[in-house]
Amino acid sequence: xxxxxxxxxxxxxxTGDPLIYxxxxxxxxxxxxxxxxxxxxxxxxxxxxxxxxxxxxxKIGIMYLIASLAMLFRGGVxxxxxxxxxxxxxxxxxxxxxxxxxxxxxxxIMILFMAMPMMFAFFNIVVPLQIGARDVAFPYLNxxxxxxxxxxxxxxxxxxxxxxxxxxxxxxxxxxxxIQFSPGVGENFxxxxxxxxxxxxxxxxxxxxxxxxxxxxxxxxxxxMPMFTWSVLASCITIIFAFPVLTISLALLFIDRYFGAHxxxxxxxxxxxxxxNLIWMWGHPEVYIVVLPAFGMYSEIVSTxxxxxxxxxxxxVFALISISVLSYFTWAHHFFTMGAGADVNAFFALSTMAxxxxxxxxxxxxxFTMFRGRVxxxxxxxxxxxxxxxxxxxxxxxxxxxxxxxxxxYHNSYFLxxxxxxxxxxxxxFGYLAGLYYWWPKMFGFKLNExxxxxAFWTWQIGFYVCFMPQYALGxxxxxxxxxxxxxxxxxxxxxxxxxxxAFLMGLGFVFQVLQIVYSIKFGExxxxxxxxxxxxxxxxxxxxxxxxxxxxxxxxxxxDDWWETKQAGLKIERPHLEPIHMxxxxxxxxxxxxxxxxxxxxxxxxxxxxxxIGLVGVGASLIARSFQYDTDYxxxxxxxxxxxxxxxxxx
Amino acid sequence: xxxxxxLHSLKVIALAAIAxxxxxxxxxxxxxxxxxxxxxxTEYNLIMLSVYLCAxxxxxxxxxTAWIVYRYRDVPGNKAPYxxxxxxxxxxxxxxxxxxxxxxxxxxxxxxxxxxxxxxxxVQDVKPITIQVTSLDWKWLFQYPxxxxxxxxxxxxxxxxxxxxxxxxxxxxxSFWVPSLGGQEYTMPGMAMRLWLQADKPGEYFGxxxxxxxxxxxxxxxxxxxxxQAEFNNWVQDVKKTNNPLTKEGYADLVKPGVVNxxxxxxxxxxxLFDEVVDKNGGKYFRHTMDMDxxxxxxxxxxxxxxxxxxxxxxxxx
Numbered sequence: 001x002x003x004x005x006x007x008x009x010x011x012x013x014x015t016g017d018p019l020i021y022x023x024x025x026x027x028x029x030x031x032x033x034x035x036x037x038x039x040x041x042x043x044x045x046x047x048x049x050x051x052x053x054x055x056x057x058x059k060i061g062i063m064y065l066i067a068s069l070a071m072l073f074r075g076g077v078x079x080x081x082x083x084x085x086x087x088x089x090x091x092x093x094x095x096x097x098x099x100x101x102x103x104x105x106x107x108x109i110m111i112l113f114m115a116m117p118m119m120f121a122f123f124n125i126v127v128p129l130q131i132g133a134r135d136v137a138f139p140y141l142n143x144x145x146x147x148x149x150x151x152x153x154x155x156x157x158x159x160x161x162x163x164x165x166x167x168x169x170x171x172x173x174x175x176x177x178x179i180q181f182s183p184g185v186g187e188n189f190x191x192x193x194x195x196x197x198x199x200x201x202x203x204x205x206x207x208x209x210x211x212x213x214x215x216x217x218x219x220x221x222x223x224x225m226p227m228f229t230w231s232v233l234a235s236c237i238t239i240i241f242a243f244p245v246l247t248i249s250l251a252l253l254f255i256d257r258y259f260g261a262h263x264x265x266x267x268x269x270x271x272x273x274x275x276x277n278l279i280w281m282w283g284h285p286e287v288y289i290v291v292l293p294a295f296g297m298y299s300e301i302v303s304t305x306x307x308x309x310x311x312x313x314x315x316x317v318f319a320l321i322s323i324s325v326l327s328y329f330t331w332a333h334h335f336f337t338m339g340a341g342a343d344v345n346a347f348f349a350l351s352t353m354a355x356x357x358x359x360x361x362x363x364x365x366x367x368f369t370m371f372r373g374r375v376x377x378x379x380x381x382x383x384x385x386x387x388x389x390x391x392x393x394x395x396x397x398x399x400x401x402x403x404x405x406x407x408x409x410y411h412n413s414y415f416l417x418x419x420x421x422x423x424x425x426x427x428x429x430f431g432y433l434a435g436l437y438y439w440w441p442k443m444f445g446f447k448l449n450e451x452x453x454x455x456a457f458w459t460w461q462i463g464f465y466v467c468f469m470p471q472y473a474l475g476x477x478x479x480x481x482x483x484x485x486x487x488x489x490x491x492x493x494x495x496x497x498x499x500x501x502x503a504f505l506m507g508l509g510f511v512f513q514v515l516q517i518v519y520s521i522k523f524g525e526x527x528x529x530x531x532x533x534x535x536x537x538x539x540x541x542x543x544x545x546x547x548x549x550x551x552x553x554x555x556x557x558x559x560x561d562d563w564w565e566t567k568q569a570g571l572k573i574e575r576p577h578l579e580p581i582h583m584x585x586x587x588x589x590x591x592x593x594x595x596x597x598x599x600x601x602x603x604x605x606x607x608x609x610x611x612x613x614i615g616l617v618g619v620g621a622s623l624i625a626r627s628f629q630y631d632t633d634y635x636x637x638x639x640x641x642x643x644x645x646x647x648x649x650x651x652x
Numbered sequence: 653x654x655x656x657x658x659l660h661s662l663k664v665i666a667l668a669a670i671a672x673x674x675x676x677x678x679x680x681x682x683x684x685x686x687x688x689x690x691x692x693x694t695e696y697n698l699i700m701l702s703v704y705l706c707a708x709x710x711x712x713x714x715x716x717t718a719w720i721v722y723r724y725r726d727v728p729g730n731k732a733p734y735x736x737x738x739x740x741x742x743x744x745x746x747x748x749x750x751x752x753x754x755x756x757x758x759x760x761x762x763x764x765x766x767x768x769x770x771x772x773x774x775v776q777d778v779k780p781i782t783i784q785v786t787s788l789d790w791k792w793l794f795q796y797p798x799x800x801x802x803x804x805x806x807x808x809x810x811x812x813x814x815x816x817x818x819x820x821x822x823x824x825x826x827s828f829w830v831p832s833l834g835g836q837e838y839t840m841p842g843m844a845m846r847l848w849l850q851a852d853k854p855g856e857y858f859g860x861x862x863x864x865x866x867x868x869x870x871x872x873x874x875x876x877x878x879x880x881q882a883e884f885n886n887w888v889q890d891v892k893k894t895n896n897p898l899t900k901e902g903y904a905d906l907v908k909p910g911v912v913n914x915x916x917x918x919x920x921x922x923x924x925l926f927d928e929v930v931d932k933n934g935g936k937y938f939r940h941t942m943d944m945d946x947x948x949x950x951x952x953x954x955x956x957x958x959x960x961x962x963x964x965x966x967x968x969x970x
Contacts, residue, residue, distance in 0.1 A: 405770050
């Protein structure tokens with residue numbers, strides 16, 4: 001009996017590596033600390049009523065943000081571990097399989113559990129405020145999306161200490177990810193972690209399309225929408241076409257692994273190339289899904305801090321939409337070298353280069369928004385200005401990669417690694433950080449400290465170039481990605497060491513940002529006006545942080561940059577006519593449904609059908625319970641709105 | 653935030669980028685930029701063309717951005733014009749939609765042209781040689797169907813002769829890459845793909861697997877040794893005389909996951925092994941899509957069945 005338990009435990013828990021034991025200990029300590037604090041301060045009820053059951057888009061956004069920052073930390077630690085292993089030739093810090101697990105989780109986490117939720121944080125926090133709405137179109141579904149993401153991410157993350165992490169790369173190409181070559185549970189964690197959160201992402205896409213199309217304040221025509229909202233619309237359209245492809249690809253891979261089918265196996269008529277096509281039909285649009293909202297943020301920030309209208313609005317909208325359409329016709333550039341033939345390669349090379357055109361046009365439009373403006377270099381603007389050169393160079397190397405025959409020399413080399421980090425960090429991460437600094441006062445009611453912010457900015461910037469410029473060169477030296485070790489013979493050592501130093505500088509930048517947030521919570525400049533940046537769009541017309549119902553009176557929109565125009569015309573303080581406000585009620589079902597999915601996913605990961613059945617029954621039960629829930633909304637009475645507004649210093 | 657500080661840092665970054673580029677230009681370690689054969693040369697020319705064309709856009713954009721930020725900075729007494737409502741200019745829009753279109757059009761033309769060129773042998777007047785490449789866990793098997801010999805983790809080729817590498821995998825996908833001679837192509841189970849390469853001069857060239865295939869992937873490096881035709885012929889004769897044959901059993905051992913530390917040479921190979929491996933892994937389902945030409949459909953030789961299997965040092969590194 002004891003032997004059986006021991007045997008089970010040695011497979012169930014990841015063992016044998018001091019790093020993992022260290023992590024085990026810190027995870028247990030952190031959990032104990034959280035439980036202790038919540039109990040000691042009697043905060044369990046608060047946690048449940050204020051956060052776990054909330055359907056408020058702003059709180060859901062903040063939860064997305066916290067989760068994504070935690071995942072940025074996790075993915076960042078993965079990156080630093082990899083760079084330590086590669087700092088010198090023949091290092092024995094990580095063994096092959098451990099390294100393979102780490103690069104797999106690094107990629108998966110950074111795209112799916114860092115970039116996506118941080119993007120959703122901004123969707124949630126900003127879009128309803130920008131369009132003058134009181135919530136999203138489907139607040140309940142919004143909560144479901146969040147909890148599916150959250151429990152999907154948790155399922156993926158526990159693979160680190162339980163069962164073992166996936167190790168077949170962030171896209172899990174078969175046949176390597178098939179049961180024949182990856183018999184462990186790691187790939188199952190990958191499939192179910194992504195599957196569960198992917199359903200949430202799809203629902204968010206639908207939710208925000210409907211929100212943007214149906215919930216805009218009266219007078220806000222599509223062509224008067226703020227550019228960030230446009231970019232969210234473009235991104236969501238891409239989501240609803242791309243994510244079903246991901247779901248199907250992973251479902252087929254699961255069927256292969258669980259039921260022994262042969263969609264992508266080496267034998268039995270399977271064809272791994274089919275998976276590679278499918279996964280990139282999602283994977284390429286995915287990078288545009290995350291970068292388009294960043295483009296939207298840059299547009300808002302450049303315009304605000306140049307005190308000038310966005311240049312070429314129509315052209316920007318056209319560029320956004322053409323990028324989201326073209327993004328579906330470029331997927332095969334991820335495998336020019338898979339021998340699809342010259343005609344196919346020629347088509348995808350041209351379509352890939354073509355997508356560079358609208359992207360380049362956007363850069364010109366940002367530049368000419370600053371031209372004849374008044375550029376003040378605040379923290380959001382710093383990151384935006386850093387983005388332009390970084391993204392232009394990254395885009396140029398992207399065009400270089402699009403040259404199909406030349407790609408035969410770049411494919412899977414460090415040149416490629418440098419390129420996609422430059423566009424994903426320079427484009428997406430810089431954008432989200434710019435957005436974070438920009439909307440932080442709106443979210444929390446105070447600004448982030450400037451001095452620490454500059455330290456963070458410069459260590460990030462220097463770290464980035466020191467880390468990734470050498471990697472372009474390493475690609476030209478023939479170094480391929482995903483090697484856990486290398487020798488002295490190829491001359492790769494010096495540049496790898498430089499790259500590692502850069503990675504640690506970026507890590508230091510992140511530490512500065514954590515310090516900045518902690519410091520600013522206590523000492524940050526409070527935003528009492530609700531409009532700390534002299535903003536242009538509706539979110540700046542209301543107090544910071546926004547009250548539960550966002551707008552006491554739904555605004556009447558007359559112009560693009562309506563809030564700016566209102567201020568230009570001279571603010572008239574009028575006593576508004578208040579009415580009771582219709583709001584959705586909190587509910588615990590989304591949280592419980594997420595937990596049920598987690599149980600189901602865990603069961604499917606370990607082939608424990610009984611557990612999967614329990615989990616799926618739980619999912620079904622929560623769906624049924626919701627359909628019998630009739631008391632789902634309420635009205636905030638005028639008196640309460642008056643009290644809140646007065647407390648916020650507004651005239652009512 | 654001083655603007656001069658920002659400008660300064662932009663300068664530093666630009667200098668660093670140029671320095672990296674210069675370094676790239678003048679060292680032998682940058683093997684992609686030191687093409688040793690016509691295929692690599694074509695690819696190199698495209699790389700440089702794309703660098704120049706991108707530079708036409710990138711450099712002015714960077715300079716202009718720095719200038720705009722400096723000139724229109726928000727400081728008291730800045731005399732530069734301020735036009736908060738100026739947001740549209742048809743001429744400017746036409747310029748910056750037009751310039752990228754012209755550049756992409758130019759690059760696209762050469763890309764398409766060379767994409768088709770590289771599907772053919774680099775020179776037409778020399779009879780090519782065929783080498784069948786199989787990626788295994790975690791080693792490379794090279795079979796010479798015409799010479800009827802095989803090697804593991806190294807290949808010898810005649811210099812100045814187009815080499816048709818026919819690629820497959822009897823393991824998870826990999827990618828076959830010899831940067832000095834030209835770009836890579838995937839090795840995939842059930843498919844036989846073709847990659848033309850050629851070495852202009854004798855020499856020893858680095859090759860590696862480029863697509864992650866599991867635990868021993870980092871050790872899947874190999875050498876391609878180019879020799880004058882006569883020396884190559886001698887090498888083939890030598891191999892036949894002094895080594896052991898590759899048998900079906902020997903191949904089965906080779907397929908088992910493990911890393912090969914020393915290159916191996918075989919004096920002969922089993923009849924139809926390569927095609928068999930392709931078929932076994934699914935080639936039989938889509939044979940119609942593969943165009944194997946005559947040089948890959950080889951006659952089989954009599955094999956020396958008596959020799960014992962060469963001892964291989966297989967050992968998985970941890």
